[in-house]
Each structure stands twice: as C-alpha cells, then as structure tokens.
Amino acid sequence: MRDRLDRLERLLGTRVDGVHALGSSHAWTLHHASLADGRDVFVKAASDQAGVFAAEAAGLRWLAEAGPGTPVPEVVAADEHMLVLPWLPSASPDPSTAERLGRELAALHTGARPTVHGAPWDGYIADLPLDNTPDDGEWPRWYAERRLEPFLRLGARHLSSADVRLVERVMADVETLAGPPEPPSRIHGDLWSGNILWTDDRALLIDPAAHGGHRETDLAMMALFGTPHLDRILAVYDESAPLADGWRARIPLHQLHPLLVHVALFGASYRARLVDAARSALG
Structure with a gap:
C-alpha cells in the first residue's frame, strides 16, 4: 500500500x-x-x-x-x-439532469465528427482488447468485422452452433439491417447505466471504450440494462439531433456487440439475451 x-x-x-x-x-x-x-x-x-x-x-x-x-x-x-x-459526489437522477444529458450527448455525437471508424489508440472494453484500427469504410461492414466477429469467436465456447450461425446471419446481412448511412460519431462505446455518473446538476460519462462509431450504438447500450429517465434522454436527444427513421428497430443490432462481450466475460448466462437480440435484429 x-x-x-x-x-x-x-x-x-x-x-x-x-x-x-x-x-x-x-x-x-x-x-x-x-x-x-x-x-x-x-x-x-x-x-x-x-x-x-x-x-x-x-x-x-x-x-x-x-x-x-x-x-x-x-x-x-x-x-x-x-x-x-x-472526485465527483453522486446524486439521484432527475428529469432535468436527464434532459441535459440528452442535449449534451447529441452535441457530443454530432460535434467535431471523426473522419474514420475506430480510434488512434489500442482499445479495450472492460479488460478485453478492442480493435480500434482506423477504417474509412462504411460502418456496417466495420461493425461486423471489428465488433461482432472477434467477440463471437471469444464467446463461442458458451454458445451452441445454432447460436453462432444466427449471429453470423446478422453479420452477413448487416448492410441491409443497418439503416441509412451515417458519418462516424465520437461515441462512448460502453454506455450502460453504470458508466453514467449522476451529479447534482448533470450526468457525466465515465469508463469509455471510446471510438469513432455509430451514434445509435450509445443509445442502444443505454437501453440494454436500463437507464434512469431514458425516455426523456432520448426525446431530448432526438429533438437536438434527429435520428434516422427506424432507429428503434435497430436497437437489437447495436446491442449485439455488448451482449457478445458479456458472453465472453461472464459466460452462458447472457446467451438467451444474445439470441433474442440477434433474432430481433433480423426481424
């Protein structure tokens, strides 16, 4: 010590x-x-x-x-x-703070956009390596190759062969499933509720797996394990930086990566949620 x-x-x-x-x-x-x-x-x-x-x-x-x-x-x-x-003393979430987070998250995603997906440093999510190799290609294929496929390999020992094939179907169809093209955004990359620190007047984002990615990814992660006042956050976000039609239907697609991470880290207890998300992503 x-x-x-x-x-x-x-x-x-x-x-x-x-x-x-x-x-x-x-x-x-x-x-x-x-x-x-x-x-x-x-x-x-x-x-x-x-x-x-x-x-x-x-x-x-x-x-x-x-x-x-x-x-x-x-x-x-x-x-x-x-x-x-x-050191930032925490406080209880409230609607006003949630609305401020919605505005500030929209500004983060749409301000000073990066020109590529990935980031100029080696990434991690929890303590697992995350491939941040900068890539100027389109997001759907990048997401399949850099976020889904590596973690599918890591978690495959906890999945059945049918589960693996299901996720592979999503990867094969990802261009169709991903919605309208969007330029990269600066995203937090691991924005579950535990990585939002609520203080007296605002919410701050901690423990990022930051990179240039798709802004819907952060919103989907907030929905994955429940975030206080999420409806208010999303409503204000959409007013500040309108989302493409159908974004809610694409939430399961964006949740596949964090669910694969959880399968890799914690095992088969997350298998059912992963399978449900993959099926929902395919429609």
Missing part, C-alpha cells in the same frame, strides 16, 4: 492525506483519495493494466475534444498503474 501511495504522490505532485477503498472492478481497485492541496480524487489502480488505463485516458480526452460542455470528466493524471479523475 505504501508503494501505491508513493506512486500516487509522485504522479500528482502533492501529498496524499488519506485513501478510502471503494472495492474492485475487473482487474483493478477503486479508491477515493484526499490530497494535501485540498482536492479529492478518484483513483483506479492495478499492477498491470497499462493498456486499459491509457485507452481510458485517451478516450476521455478525445471525447472532450468534441466541444465545450462535453459530459466527461477531466483526466487529472494517468500512468501504467493508475488513472486519476476528479
């Missing part, structure tokens, strides 16, 4: 007066630290997660480049063993 405190003090250039453990997630531990200069910070730490922390820091900084008011926290510091963010 002393080695970790010394590292944190060197990284931040100030004394750490206290650290409170918050538990763990995947391969890292979480902490609330009080600093001698009066700041409080959130610390994610691990012995060997250099790629994960570098990707998260790069993703937060890149999302912030979309413009003023982007709903992401600043990166205080990062190295191969730690990621440090401001």
Whole structure:
C-alpha cells in the first residue's frame, strides 16, 4: 500500500492525506483519495493494466475534444498503474439532469465528427482488447468485422452452433439491417447505466471504450440494462439531433456487440439475451 501511495504522490505532485477503498472492478481497485492541496480524487489502480488505463485516458480526452460542455470528466493524471479523475459526489437522477444529458450527448455525437471508424489508440472494453484500427469504410461492414466477429469467436465456447450461425446471419446481412448511412460519431462505446455518473446538476460519462462509431450504438447500450429517465434522454436527444427513421428497430443490432462481450466475460448466462437480440435484429 505504501508503494501505491508513493506512486500516487509522485504522479500528482502533492501529498496524499488519506485513501478510502471503494472495492474492485475487473482487474483493478477503486479508491477515493484526499490530497494535501485540498482536492479529492478518484483513483483506479492495478499492477498491470497499462493498456486499459491509457485507452481510458485517451478516450476521455478525445471525447472532450468534441466541444465545450462535453459530459466527461477531466483526466487529472494517468500512468501504467493508475488513472486519476476528479472526485465527483453522486446524486439521484432527475428529469432535468436527464434532459441535459440528452442535449449534451447529441452535441457530443454530432460535434467535431471523426473522419474514420475506430480510434488512434489500442482499445479495450472492460479488460478485453478492442480493435480500434482506423477504417474509412462504411460502418456496417466495420461493425461486423471489428465488433461482432472477434467477440463471437471469444464467446463461442458458451454458445451452441445454432447460436453462432444466427449471429453470423446478422453479420452477413448487416448492410441491409443497418439503416441509412451515417458519418462516424465520437461515441462512448460502453454506455450502460453504470458508466453514467449522476451529479447534482448533470450526468457525466465515465469508463469509455471510446471510438469513432455509430451514434445509435450509445443509445442502444443505454437501453440494454436500463437507464434512469431514458425516455426523456432520448426525446431530448432526438429533438437536438434527429435520428434516422427506424432507429428503434435497430436497437437489437447495436446491442449485439455488448451482449457478445458479456458472453465472453461472464459466460452462458447472457446467451438467451444474445439470441433474442440477434433474432430481433433480423426481424
């Protein structure tokens, strides 16, 4: 523990007066630290997660480049063993904060769009590698090849051969299923409800798997495990940056990637939801 405190003090250039453990997630531990200069910070730490922390820091900084008011926290510091963010006290979600999130998420997706899918750093989702190789091709084929196929291979041991063939059918028909073409957006990439930090006046997006992708992906992920006031978020989003016709019917297509990730990480307990999403995507 002393080695970790010394590292944190060197990284931040100030004394750490206290650290409170918050538990763990995947391969890292979480902490609330009080600093001698009066700041409080959130610390994610691990012995060997250099790629994960570098990707998260790069993703937060890149999302912030979309413009003023982007709903992401600043990166205080990062190295191969730690990621440090401001400490942000949480609050209960309310309709006003949800509407603000809808507006700010729309601005993130439509402001300073990237020119390619992917990102200029090695990606991760949780602690699984995510292929971010920049690609100027169309989104449907990119999604099938870079998001569905690799995780189908990872999770195949938890699926039947019929399940695998079902997802492969989606991949084969993805150009037809994907809806009207859209330019890439800066997306969070892992926007389930646990990665939305609600504060007194706004919601901030944390733990991104950020990349240039399809903006419907973030909205589908918010729907996957339930997000407070989601109807208000989506209504304000659609007013601010209207979505293409049929976007609700495409939600299962965009949910296939995170469901495959969950199958790869947690096994067959997510198989039924994956199969349902694949069938719904095919209509």
